[in-house]
Amino acid sequence: MVEIRFHGRGGQGAVKASDVLAMAAFLEGKQVQSFPFFGVERRGAPVTAFTRISDDQIRIHCYIYDPDVLVILDPTLIGAVPLTDGLQPNGKIIINTQRKPEEFDFSGTENPSVYTVDCSSIALKHGLGSEAAPIVNTAILGAVAKATGLVGIDSIAESIMEKIPVKQEKNAEAARESFAQLMG
Amino acid sequence: MKRVLTGNYAAAYGATAAKVNVVAAYPITPQTTIVEILSEIVANGELNAEFIKVESEHSALAACIGAQSAGARTYTATSSQGLALMHELIHWTARARLPIVMTNVNRALGPGWSIWADATDSVSQRDTGWMQVYCENNQEVYDTTLMAYKISEHADILLPTLVNLDAFFLSHTSQVVDMIDQDRVDAFLPTYAPEYKLDIDNPRSFGSLTSPDHYYEFSYKMHKAHEAAKQIIPEVHAQFAKEFGREYGMTESYRCDDAEYLLVTYGTIAGTTMDAVDRMRDKGIKAGALKIRYFRPFPSEEVRSILKNAIKVGVIDRMISFGHEGAFFTETKAAMYGETVPLYGFIAGLGGRDVSIKDIESMVDKMQAEDPSNLIWIGVKE
Amino acid sequence: MTKKDDQKPIVFEGASDMPPMSASQGSMSVNKTASWRSIRPIIHEEKCKSCMICWKFCPEPAIFPTSPPTINYDYCKGCGICIEECPFDAITSEKEGK
Ligand code: SF4
Ligand code: SF4
Numbered sequence: 209m210v211e212i213r214f215h216g217r218g219g220q221g222a223v224k225a226s227d228v229l230a231m232a233a234f235l236e237g238k239q240v241q242s243f244p245f246f247g248v249e250r251r252g253a254p255v256t257a258f259t260r261i262s263d264d265q266i267r268i269h270c271y272i273y274d275p276d277v278l279v280i281l282d283p284t285l286i287g288a289v290p291l292t293d294g295l296q297p298n299g300k301i302i303i304n305t306q307r308k309p310e311e312f313d314f315s316g317t318e319n320p321s322v323y324t325v326d327c328s329s330i331a332l333k334h335g336l337g338s339e340a341a342p343i344v345n346t347a348i349l350g351a352v353a354k355a356t357g358l359v360g361i362d363s364i365a366e367s368i369m370e371k372i373p374v375k376q377e378k379n380a381e382a383a384r385e386s387f388a389q390l391m392g
Numbered sequence: 393m394k395r396v397l398t399g400n401y402a403a404a405y406g407a408t409a410a411k412v413n414v415v416a417a418y419p420i421t422p423q424t425t426i427v428e429i430l431s432e433i434v435a436n437g438e439l440n441a442e443f444i445k446v447e448s449e450h451s452a453l454a455a456c457i458g459a460q461s462a463g464a465r466t467y468t469a470t471s472s473q474g475l476a477l478m479h480e481l482i483h484w485t486a487r488a489r490l491p492i493v494m495t496n497v498n499r500a501l502g503p504g505w506s507i508w509a510d511a512t513d514s515v516s517q518r519d520t521g522w523m524q525v526y527c528e529n530n531q532e533v534y535d536t537t538l539m540a541y542k543i544s545e546h547a548d549i550l551l552p553t554l555v556n557l558d559a560f561f562l563s564h565t566s567q568v569v570d571m572i573d574q575d576r577v578d579a580f581l582p583t584y585a586p587e588y589k590l591d592i593d594n595p596r597s598f599g600s601l602t603s604p605d606h607y608y609e610f611s612y613k614m615h616k617a618h619e620a621a622k623q624i625i626p627e628v629h630a631q632f633a634k635e636f637g638r639e640y641g642m643t644e645s646y647r648c649d650d651a652e653y654l655l656v657t658y659g660t661i662a663g664t665t666m667d668a669v670d671r672m673r674d675k676g677i678k679a680g681a682l683k684i685r686y687f688r689p690f691p692s693e694e695v696r697s698i699l700k701n702a703i704k705v706g707v708i709d710r711m712i713s714f715g716h717e718g719a720f721f722t723e724t725k726a727a728m729y730g731e732t733v734p735l736y737g738f739i740a741g742l743g744g745r746d747v748s749i750k751d752i753e754s755m756v757d758k759m760q761a762e763d764p765s766n767l768i769w770i771g772v773k774e
Numbered sequence: 775m776t777k778k779d780d781q782k783p784i785v786f787e788g789a790s791d792m793p794p795m796s797a798s799q800g801s802m803s804v805n806k807t808a809s810w811r812s813i814r815p816i817i818h819e820e821k822c823k824s825c826m827i828c829w830k831f832c833p834e835p836a837i838f839p840t841s842p843p844t845i846n847y848d849y850c851k852g853c854g855i856c857i858e859e860c861p862f863d864a865i866t867s868e869k870e871g872k
Contacts, residue, residue, distance in 0.1 A: 219812075230566055240396060240566070240567065241565060241567050243560070243564060246744055253809075266567070267664070267666050267667055268664050269528075269558075269561045270664050270746050270747055270748045270749065271746050271748070273748060502796075503796045504795075504796040773789060774789050
């Protein structure tokens with residue numbers, strides 16, 4: 209079983225991202241589970257969402273404390289909230305940022321692989337969200353597919369077509385572009 | 393056909409597959425999306441049912457009682473405060489022997505604001521005469537809804553069923569659910585054809601017309617129906633397994649055979665407990681888990697036969713009967729009367745507080761170290 | 775009575791510093807409730823006829839019956855009822871910034 213934890217802020221679509229990733233893995237025949245952290249929603253507040261992907265039935269129903277993969281939709285969360293808590297040794301961290309992977313210091317975590325991609329620019333280029341609030345949830349999934357190999361980019365695209373109600377093509381293109389641009 | 397569904401969808405699709413004739417609902421806070429989904433399904437014409445919008449949860453169940461009395465298969469869904477508001481009619485439904493199936497999303501009761509998972513709402517309906525099932529995952533929600541109609545409507549039972557699922561941990565969590573083709577559901581669950589109903593061609597009177605002389609016997613017959621259900625439920629489970637390949641029990645034991653430390657629980661915590669059992673086994677601790685599905689009728693004999701060989705038993709309740717202990721703990725102790733196995737009561741996860749694998753491991757640590765004198769609260773911030 | 779200056783918002787460390795029931799340690803004047811608002815209603819003076827329908831409908835109530843009415847954004851929860859009810863379309867909604 210692979211456990212993925214998403215960190216974003218309200219409005220960025222972290223919860224939807226966890227759903228779309230789960231659906232993509234389901235399309236490849238996997239067992240999946242996705243859900244948000246259940247708390248009172250506050251504007252701009254940190255949002256956490258979870259996806260589990262497994263070949264076998266998933267029985268566990270608690271939050272993810274020891275993720276294999278961290279997906280960070282908003283780089284301003286780094287340092288603001290304890291993101292890397294419990295990350296497995298050799299875990300993967302995928303960040304939406306213009307910066308390069310080597311610019312991040314995740315000391316305290318054992319041998320993480322860091323990947324970065326500028327999803328905000330990709331989202332804006334495809335008309336997703338506004339300058340102030342780009343919607344990066346679909347773009348980041350291309351990067352997740354590339355960095356983890358958990359699901360194929362075609363499954364991500366297919367899942368977007370099923371799960372995202374508007375601008376499906378644009379969202380799928382954004383995912384493909386981040387798949388191509390990923391650094392790490 | 394497999395789909396990724398939240399628990400709310402699994403419940404609504406279960407009711408749809410059961411081809412319910414009448415759905416009555418009121419959107420109290422906190423209602424769930426279950427009835428909203430069903431209203432869309434009815435509006436789309438995918439389900440040929442009457443959708444009755446009423447003015448309270450009390451009326452929702454009243455409308456179901458009326459429709460079910462007239463021979464319709466009915467459905468409603470609620471949670472926490474809404475279930476509490478139905479209370480009077482929850483008694484009525486069972487005493488009128490109407491096999492209504494209702495989904496309850498287990499949510500905390502106010503005040504103290506939480507709409508998150510807590511079984512106090514349904515356990516508070518313990519003595520109403522309804523059968524009660526607790527589900528661990530969304531597949532189980534869907535399957536249980538179908539089986540619940542078959543069990544409730546059985547001529548030797550005729551009792552309503554409350555199908556419970558944890559708020560958010562199921563209701564808002566997406567999981568893979570294998571939905572059954574409609575013709576196969578229809579073969580398993582034929583059209584509802586009650587012997588007793590409001591029928592102008594075969595008139596009867598129902599309700600409060602019998603005298604106090606008969607009340608005692610009606611109560612006796614109701615209890616006998618619960619006892620009969622203990623026989624019939626496993627038969628329906630077996631038939632379901634034969635048809636659709638998924639096995640259910642009134643309880644489900646996991647690595648219990650040689651277990652020294654056995655944890656008893658229900659709902660989503662049961663699944664997490666099974667994973668915790670695997671981890672503890674890897675560390676050399678002989679742990680096991682017993683999931684209780686049916687709270688009413690309570691499968692005492694089954695529980696006793698599984699638990700009696702353990703060295704220590706702990707019961708995890710996501711509810712508290714104030715002034716005493718968790719309700720499943722009470723029932724488990726009663727079932728174990730005369731046995732010498734020490735029993736520990738744990739309270740965990742009230743109002744949706746997460747119950748992690750570490751929390752469950754800490755319970756076994758406590759069972760190894762402490763005497764079972766006090767109720768043990770897990771994760772209270774002092 | 776707790777003096778206004780001593781009132782505290784609802785922030786609890788644990789059971790030991792909590793009151794017996796679900797209660798704050800101060801009135802709503804220190805417990806601002808608007809943080810979950812995702813849209814912000816804006817009253818446009820030029821269209822407003824001061825009919826006070828919005829004031830009557832606001833469930834909080836976060837609208838004061840000045841002329842034109844004023845919205846108290848410390849308590850407005852962004853439900854949008856005022857926008858819906860204004861007969862002169864004098865209230866519009868704006869997405870809250872992040
Ligand atoms: S309802 Fe509209 S017109 Fe009337 S007072 Fe409010 S904003 Fe002004
Ligand atoms: S949005 Fe709702 S809470 Fe805010 S002012 Fe309008 S009616 Fe009142």
